[in-house]
Amino acid sequence: MSNDISLSKAPAEAAAGEPAGETLLEVSGLTKYFPVMGGFPIKRQVGSVQAVDGIDLAVHAGESFGLVGESGCGKSTTGRLITRLLEPTSGSISYRGQDISHANRKQLAPVRSEIQMIFQDPYSSLNPRQTVGTIIGGPMEINGINPPGGRDKRVRELLETVGLNPEHFNRFPHEFSGGQRQRIGVARALALEPKLIVADEPVSALDVSIQAQVVNLLQKVQRELGIAFLFIAHDLAIVRHFSERVAVMYLGKIVEVGDRDSIYQRPRHPYTHALLSAVPEVELEGEERERERIRLAGDVPSPINPPSGCRFRTRCWKAQDKCAAEEPPLIQLGGSEDGHLTACHFPEEPTIAARGEDIVMDPALAALEDIADRPV
Amino acid sequence: MTTMTKPEEDAVPAAPEAFLSVRDLYVRFSTEDGIVKAVDGLSFDLERGKTLGIVGESGSGKSVTNLTVLGLHNPRTTEVAGEIVLDGQELTGASNRTLERLRGDKMAMIFQDSLTALSPYYTVGRQIAEPYVKHRGVSKREGRARAIEMLEKVGIPQPKLRVDDYPHQFSGGMRQRAMIAMALVCNPDLLIADEPTTALDVTVQAQILDLLKDLQQEFGSAIILITHDLGVVSNVADDLLVMYAGKAVERGSVRELIHEPQHPYTWGLLGSMPRLMSDVTEPLTPIPGAPPSLLSPPPGCAFHPRCGFTDLVGGGRCSAERPVLPDGRGSACHLTDEQKRSVFIETIQPRLG
Numbered sequence: 001m002s003n004d005i006s007l008s009k010a011p012a013e014a015a016a017g018e019p020a021g022e023t024l025l026e027v028s029g030l031t032k033y034f035p036v037m038g039g040f041p042i043k044r045q046v047g048s049v050q051a052v053d054g055i056d057l058a059v060h061a062g063e064s065f066g067l068v069g070e071s072g073c074g075k076s077t078t079g080r081l082i083t084r085l086l087e088p089t090s091g092s093i094s095y096r097g098q099d100i101s102h103a104n105r106k107q108l109a110p111v112r113s114e115i116q117m118i119f120q121d122p123y124s125s126l127n128p129r130q131t132v133g134t135i136i137g138g139p140m141e142i143n144g145i146n147p148p149g150g151r152d153k154r155v156r157e158l159l160e161t162v163g164l165n166p167e168h169f170n171r172f173p174h175e176f177s178g179g180q181r182q183r184i185g186v187a188r189a190l191a192l193e194p195k196l197i198v199a200d201e202p203v204s205a206l207d208v209s210i211q212a213q214v215v216n217l218l219q220k221v222q223r224e225l226g227i228a229f230l231f232i233a234h235d236l237a238i239v240r241h242f243s244e245r246v247a248v249m250y251l252g253k254i255v256e257v258g259d260r261d262s263i264y265q266r267p268r269h270p271y272t273h274a275l276l277s278a279v280p281e282v283e284l285e286g287e288e289r290e291r292e293r294i295r296l297a298g299d300v301p302s303p304i305n306p307p308s309g310c311r312f313r314t315r316c317w318k319a320q321d322k323c324a325a326e327e328p329p330l331i332q333l334g335g336s337e338d339g340h341l342t343a344c345h346f347p348e349e350p351t352i353a354a355r356g357e358d359i360v361m362d363p364a365l366a367a368l369e370d371i372a373d374r375p376v
Numbered sequence: 377m378t379t380m381t382k383p384e385e386d387a388v389p390a391a392p393e394a395f396l397s398v399r400d401l402y403v404r405f406s407t408e409d410g411i412v413k414a415v416d417g418l419s420f421d422l423e424r425g426k427t428l429g430i431v432g433e434s435g436s437g438k439s440v441t442n443l444t445v446l447g448l449h450n451p452r453t454t455e456v457a458g459e460i461v462l463d464g465q466e467l468t469g470a471s472n473r474t475l476e477r478l479r480g481d482k483m484a485m486i487f488q489d490s491l492t493a494l495s496p497y498y499t500v501g502r503q504i505a506e507p508y509v510k511h512r513g514v515s516k517r518e519g520r521a522r523a524i525e526m527l528e529k530v531g532i533p534q535p536k537l538r539v540d541d542y543p544h545q546f547s548g549g550m551r552q553r554a555m556i557a558m559a560l561v562c563n564p565d566l567l568i569a570d571e572p573t574t575a576l577d578v579t580v581q582a583q584i585l586d587l588l589k590d591l592q593q594e595f596g597s598a599i600i601l602i603t604h605d606l607g608v609v610s611n612v613a614d615d616l617l618v619m620y621a622g623k624a625v626e627r628g629s630v631r632e633l634i635h636e637p638q639h640p641y642t643w644g645l646l647g648s649m650p651r652l653m654s655d656v657t658e659p660l661t662p663i664p665g666a667p668p669s670l671l672s673p674p675p676g677c678a679f680h681p682r683c684g685f686t687d688l689v690g691g692g693r694c695s696a697e698r699p700v701l702p703d704g705r706g707s708a709c710h711l712t713d714e715q716k717r718s719v720f721i722e723t724i725q726p727r728l729g
Contacts (some may be wrong), residue, residue, distance in 0.1 A: 070577035131593060148632035160570035177666045187643060207433040208604055212648035212662030219659065234578065278582035280607035281652055284728055294578045298533075299547040309565040315463070362552075362583050364531020 015244055016268035024081045024095075024196055024228050025059040025082065026116075028089035030101075032077050036304060039370065050303050051077040052206055053252035056330070064222055064229040066243025066260075068236055068275075072300055073234045073249040079198045082230060083117050095196075113143050116189040118218075120201035122181035126173040132159070133169040136346065158187040162217060180270075186217060190225070198230045198325040203238065206334055215242060234280050240264050245339075248272050253305055254330060258340030266350035268333055269340040271312045290354035310345065317359050318346045325326040393405050394421030395598055396445070396566055401446050401458035401468075403622075412441040412670045413431040416622035418458075419701075424565065427592065427599040429630070430607030431645070432619035433667055438602045441619075442568045444468075445600075446485055447475040460568065480507035488571040490551035501527070501539030504558045526557035538548035554671070556587065560595055567597045572661060573608065584614055590618040599619035606645055611635055618642050621668050622676035638707035638716040640683045643724045654728065661727050677710065688715055 033048040049292050052074040059065045067075045080086045083240035086101055093101045095111050103111070116139075119125035126135055136155045140147070143214050146156040162183040173181055173331055181201065189197050202218065203211040209270060219242060231242050240260055247257040248271065256269040269271050277294040296315045303306060310328050313319040330343040335350060360366045382680070401524055403415035413438040422428045432438045443449050444719065460467040462483065484507075485494035494503060504526055505519030520539065527535035530553040534662075543551055552572065559567055569588065574582040589612055592599055602611055609616055609630070616633045618626040618641065626639040637643055644663035650656075665682040668674055676679050680694035689710040701708035709716065 035433070059615060069578065089626060097462050122718075179666060202721075207667065208606075208665035209433060209644055209648050210666065212660035213664075215650070237650040237654075239651050241656055242653070260656065276652065278579045279652055280581070280585070280605065280611050282607050282610045282634055282646065282649070284725075295583050297531075297583075299549045299580055300577065362531055362587075363533070364529065365583065365586050365590060368587070368594065369684055372590065372593060 018188070021060050021063075022061045022095060024061045025057075025230075026084065026092075026094045028092055029057045030055050030078070030081060030093060031089045032074075032081055032086060040104070047304050050306055050361070052081065052088075053306075055249075055254045057247055057250075057254065059228050059230055059258065060230055061195065062222075062226045063245065064231055064243045066246040067230060067232045067249060068234065068238035068239045068246060069249035070234060070275075070300055072303060074252040074303070075234075075249050076200050077118070078201045078249075079230060080231050083198050084117055085110070085117075109143075113139070113192040114195045114287055115369075116192065116194040116197050118185050118189050118197060118199040118202045121177055121200070121205050122185055123205075125185055128173055131170050131172055132164075132176075135173070136183060136191055139188060143192060145192070152157075154191070155187075158190055161190065161221075162187045163213075169199070174219075177210075178206050179213055182206060182214050184215065184223065190227075193225075194227060196228045196230065199321065200232045202231075204233065204235065211238070215373050218242065236264075236275060237281075242301045246293045248275065251300060251306050253311060253343065255312065255344070256340075256342045257330070259337065262340040263335045265352065266336070266340075267352065268336055268340070268347040268350055269312075269344045270316050270318055270346075270348055273348050273352070274315075291353055293358040293360075295358070295360045295362050295365055297363065311359050315361065317361060318348075320346065335356075386549040395424040395463055396422040396439070396600075397459070397461045398445070398491050399461075399464050401441065401444065401460065402456070403440050403449070404455040406453050406455070407671075408419075410671045412628060412671060413622055415444070416669060416673070418619075418622070420617055420624065420627070422598050422600065424564075424598050425596045426615065427594070427601055429613030429616045430602045431604065431606055431609055431616060432598060433604055434704070435621075435667055435670060435671075436619040437622035438619050440568055442485070442600060442602060444568060446479060446483060446568065447472070447565075449487075452689070459544055463702060472522060477511070479510040480564075481562045482564055483566040483568070484562070484564040486552075486555050486559050486567065486569040487573045488574055490548065490555050490575070491543065496543055499544065500554045501541075504539075504554065504561055507558070508561045518578055523557070523718060524560060527554070529560075530554070530557045530589070531583075532557075548576055549583065552576060552580075552584055553587070556584070556591070559590060560597070563595055564597055566600070568600045570602045571604070574602070574603070574605075579718045581608075588612065606634075606649065607651075621673050621679060622670060623677065623708065624701050625709070627701060628705040632705055636715075636717070637720060637724075638711075639709050640685050640711075641677075641679050642707070643720065644682075646728055647724065652728075671696070677708070685711060685715075685719060 007063045007347040009263055030052055031054050032052040033050055035047060036047040037043045038046040069075045081088050081188050088101050092099055094264040099113055133155050136158055137151045140151050159166045180222050203214045206214060208313055221227060233239050246260055246263045247254045250271050256272045274296050307314045308324055309326055313323040328343045328345045330341045333347055334341050399419050401415050401418045405412040418441060430438045446458055446548055458469055501520055501523040504523040507520040508522050509516060524535045527539060532538050532550055532553055546554060573584050590677050601609055601613055613630055615629050617624050620641050626642050647661035648663060650660060663682050668678060676697055676700050680686050681697040686694040693710050699708040699710050
């Protein structure tokens with residue numbers, strides 16, 4: 001497989017139609033509750049999973065926006081709401097000024113070709129009975145697009161774009177490795193020349209050495225075709241590498257959003273601090289530096305019954321009564337850069353350097369470390 | 377209640393010879409498509425109280441090696457050759473009875489997926505107590521007390537109540553803690569952790585890794601930590617072994633391996649991972665191609681089809697001759713030591729920035 005990717009479109013031509021920075025996608029107060037059914041003999045709704053609970057975000061044309069968080073934080077649901085694979089409970093999604101939050105199939109059809117999705121699992125997201133040519137040509141067929149030179153020619157071009165051999169046109173997905181399948185998924189997403197691609201954990205199912213290939217491919221596509229990306233992942237380092245702006249989610253809410261450097265170097269929200277300090281990092285020679293060490297206790301609480309007020313308060317070391325009573329708004333704090341918003345009553349210092357004392361919330365860890373520290 | 381420490385071992389200084397020694401291990405599976413050479417001539421040593429990290433991609437043979445150490449492979453389809461010596465006892469070809477006596481007592485394992493590794497039918501407490509009752513011959517009541525003690529050690533809140541819960545009532549992180557409790561219940565000398573944190577969230581992963589590290593200090597077990605994430609092992613392990621296509625390609629202490637990696641595959645692994653400190657304008661340097669099929673691994677050095685430095689060796693040596701991994705620090709590569717050093721410093725290191 002070659003890593004040299006030739007793109008069928010000149011970058012200038014692709015970006016020309018769009019003035020830079022136009023707001024492509026705007027989401028406000030987006031909420032999705034999934035009903036929880038229970039009871040016997042008649043099932044009725046006994047509660048709801050508050051998967052996404054009132055988030056606001058905006059994605060500009062050509063930019064790459066990262067959404068990061070732990071499992072169950074609602075990042076994938078957000079992606080599926082934006083592509084309108086799910087219908088929001090409330091709130092609005094507008095794409096280029098058009099409200100699509102409750103649009104029907106017919107109204108969505110033109111928008112759908114402009115918002116495409118790349119899925120996590122390259123094994124289950126490709127139809128095993130279709131050839132690669134049919135899979136990649138499918139979106140064009142459905143939308144009745146006949147590119148000059150025919151669909152087959154365009155499919156071959158796309159295969160070349162994503163670094164696959166165009167002669168593999170008639171092969172089936174099972175003949176490809178995981179990384180190659182993900183490339184097929186990328187080619188399918190590119191088939192309709194979308195303006196926005198929602199990539200939901202596009203590399204987390206791949207081996208480390210293959211991940212980098214796919215990340216580089218996505219980056220090339222993003223830059224050279226001027227496509228905006230909503231990049232959803234749990235791996236903080238990959239999100240940092242790929243996205244210019246990053247939002248951190250926790251239990252259905254965005255707790256912090258801002259420019260890449262601002263979030264990763266000068267985070268304000270305690271959860272962002274904890275998340276960054278938990279990333280296992282390889283430290284190369286000359287890079288050893290003291291990072292802060294924060295170890296939270298327990299797991300993320302259930303989104304069926306989220307904590308009142310600030311949702312992070314049950315695991316936070318700074319929580320006070322105010323945190324339980326009042327939900328912190330997502331605002332610009334003094335000392336943060338423009339556009340760096342944080343939802344916290346008691347924000348942290350904007351640094352990730354080591355503190356005087358580690359924060360260890362986990363009782364077992366604290367007990368063991370206490371024994372180890374005790375002078376013999 | 378029993379005491380947690382083993383005073384007789386604390387008194388004896390660590391024996392200089394390896395506690396676990398694997399020599400020229402070959403593991404082959406017969407499948408319909410042919411013979412899979414899952415492990416192909418692997419040797420390593422592990423001292424008491426040390427942690428060995430084994431790094432490799434899927435299909436590199438890292439899990440199979442450790443299942444073989446525990447004797448958990450299917451004897452009908454698996455052919456094992458070589459030596460596995462645990463504390464002076466030969467394990468290859470040992471009877472099932474012998475292995476049964478060792479498993480859960482002297483050696484234990486933590487699996488990746490705690491939901492499938494724990495039985496849904498028994499309470500967590502009963503599963504933790506089982507090896508203790510079996511190997512120590514204590515009563516069920518004592519076993520239960522021990523289970524509660526262990527649950528408390530690994531940080532399960534309200535252990536007296538949670539001991540009677542079933543695995544599905546635990547969250548992912550708590551289940552992994554319960555598995556650690558189960559593995560440590562008999563104070564094993566050898567603990568094998570196969571991707572213990574891969575299924576967990578990053579904040580929980582950090583808790584579990586620190587817990588393993590702290591518990592190791594208390595219990596003095598030797599740990600083999602299997603993972604695909606260099607970041608995880610570099611924070612936890614003392615020594616590292618990098619595996620590729622069933623063979624060890626590089627070995628050394630964590631410091632040596634991260635600061636002066638010698639094998640092109642290790643360079644590739646380091647270059648493919650974005651890090652929190654790396655330069656975002658610099659594209660990643662992936663390893664081209666895909667891992668080979670173990671049905672017919674490439675001749676010579678298994679990495680040569682993906683390696684960018686075969687020209688430096690020249691003469692087609694890479695595709696003809698299999699490089700040998702020296703004992704101790706070293707790498708299985710035909711490049712000379714001088715070449716390895718200069719290539720790393722001149723081409724690889726600047727790109728990692």
